[in-house]
Amino acid sequence: MTPCKVQFVARPGGRLRGSLRVPGDKSISHRSVMLGSLADGTTRISGFLEGEDSLATLRAFRAMGVEIDGPVEGRVSVHGVGMHGLKTPEGALDLGNSGTSMRLMSGLMAGQGLDVTLVGDASLSGRPMKRVTVPLAQMGADIETSPGGTAPLRIKPVEGLSGVDYEMPVASAQVKSCLLLAGMYADGETCVAEPAPTRDHTERMLQGFGYAVRREDNRACLSGGGRLTACDIDVPADISSAAFFLVGASIAEDSDLLLQHVGMNPTRDGVIKILRLMGADIEVKNRREVGGEPVADLRVRSAPLRGIRIPEDLVPLAIDEFPVLFVAAACAEGETVLTGAEELRVKESDRIQVMADGLQALGVDARPTRDGILVRGGNIAGGRVDSHGDHRIAMAFTIAALRAGGAITIDDCANVNTSFPRFVQLASGVGCRVESRDA
Numbered sequence: 001m002t003p004c005k006v007q008f009v010a011r012p013g014g015r016l017r018g019s020l021r022v023p024g025d026k027s028i029s030h031r032s033v034m035l036g037s038l039a040d041g042t043t044r045i046s047g048f049l050e051g052e053d054s055l056a057t058l059r060a061f062r063a064m065g066v067e068i069d070g071p072v073e074g075r076v077s078v079h080g081v082g083m084h085g086l087k088t089p090e091g092a093l094d095l096g097n098s099g100t101s102m103r104l105m106s107g108l109m110a111g112q113g114l115d116v117t118l119v120g121d122a123s124l125s126g127r128p129m130k131r132v133t134v135p136l137a138q139m140g141a142d143i144e145t146s147p148g149g150t151a152p153l154r155i156k157p158v159e160g161l162s163g164v165d166y167e168m169p170v171a172s173a174q175v176k177s178c179l180l181l182a183g184m185y186a187d188g189e190t191c192v193a194e195p196a197p198t199r200d201h202t203e204r205m206l207q208g209f210g211y212a213v214r215r216e217d218n219r220a221c222l223s224g225g226g227r228l229t230a231c232d233i234d235v236p237a238d239i240s241s242a243a244f245f246l247v248g249a250s251i252a253e254d255s256d257l258l259l260q261h262v263g264m265n266p267t268r269d270g271v272i273k274i275l276r277l278m279g280a281d282i283e284v285k286n287r288r289e290v291g292g293e294p295v296a297d298l299r300v301r302s303a304p305l306r307g308i309r310i311p312e313d314l315v316p317l318a319i320d321e322f323p324v325l326f327v328a329a330a331c332a333e334g335e336t337v338l339t340g341a342e343e344l345r346v347k348e349s350d351r352i353q354v355m356a357d358g359l360q361a362l363g364v365d366a367r368p369t370r371d372g373i374l375v376r377g378g379n380i381a382g383g384r385v386d387s388h389g390d391h392r393i394a395m396a397f398t399i400a401a402l403r404a405g406g407a408i409t410i411d412d413c414a415n416v417n418t419s420f421p422r423f424v425q426l427a428s429g430v431g432c433r434v435e436s437r438d439a
């Protein structure tokens with residue numbers, strides 16, 4: 001982590017025009033390094049997200065002996081070591097702020113026969129890990145957590161794993177992916193059932209690497225003992241990063257913005273559906289498929305938004321986009337109500353509380369509830385908000401300034417680099433009036 005705190009100052013107003021391609025998808029970038037490392041042959045990745053989270057995954061696999069070239073302008077070559085080729089790293093693997101690295105790697109490492117400890121920063125060390133260690137223990141893994149069920153995670157060697165048929169209590173792609181990755185090392189079949197659809201990048205990418213995954217209704221299943229064959233991966237732009245500009249160009253007057261090559265996986269496009277229900281003008285152009293993932297260009301123009309009751313079935317499909325959706329709600333006419341989103345309380349920060357605090361500091365009527373929030377649209381004043389080191393909160397309040405009455409100062413923004421390197425430059429390039437400074 002950077003020793004001096006980074007602060008954003010976003011001056012009010014501005015319009016978003018032109019076109020941009022936001023950085024590569026974080027979920028797909030993590031998975032490309034993980035599967036590439038275990039594959040036979042060299043996996044060539046383009047569009048890799050050079051953010052701190054995916055770089056943490058990349059460094060972890062390097063520390064386990066995988067030769068990885070790059071990233072150079074988003075290009076990475078991973079020289080796979082095969083399913084059993086990883087080596088014990090010298091020290092603990094530091095996964096920084098990245099929940100995806102920790103949860104997916106706990107499964108992937110459980111069957112390796114290595115003694116490995118996974119650590120993270122203060123935020124990651126406070127996040128729940130029992131959701132992965134409990135089902136992994138059912139498979140025969142031996143993983144020690146802190147007494148509170150959090151990192152550090154010490155993964156100890158075991159004789160072998162056995163497949164499970166696991167019904168997830170929460171709709172989590174990280175838990176599903178963790179168990180499928182462990183399942184590759186288990187005897188027999190591993191099946192994971194989800195209470196609602198969650199992002200399916202792991203299943204798609206496993207198939208791309210030649211590892212069969214069976215889908216039936218709400219279950220994904222695979223059999224242990226297979227192999228992965230290297231392939232080429234073109235990582236689309238991250239819809240979660242594009243979301244800031246989808247909202248920004250909707251709320252800023254006189255805006256017309258083209259977002260290029262955006263990942264449009266149907267398990268990720270809830271933000272578009274929610275914004276359209278609110279009245280947003282988003283045109284999907286040039287739909288295509290790139291390496292097993294749907295991609296499109298998105299043209300978004302200013303539109304008056306209205307408050308809605310967000311359908312609960314869209315919540316897992318937009319789970320990372322709520323901070324900026326709350327900003328859209330603050331600019332909408334009427335009330336927006338979110339329910340069924342208690343998962344937001346255990347993200348990089350408690351996103352319900354932290355967003356409610358920040359919006360209230362800017363004079364917005366925002367009331368947190370146990371599992372969501374109620375936001376009444378109105379004026380956004382200038383002021384100072386604390387992102388609590390949460391990248392998506394910092395970027396959401398930068399976007400809020402487009403419609404604010406005064407400047408918004410946002411504290412603790414260094415972690416924007418976890419998912420969106422060069423955010424300030426890219427946002428400024430299309431019309432945001434934001435600067436970053438050391439505080």
Ligand code: S3P
Binds near residue numbers: 027171
């Ligand atoms: C992710 C899954 C989601 C999401 C996270 C990335 C993934 O987490 O919030 O940013 O890459 O699998 P949950 O599985 O905890 O919902």
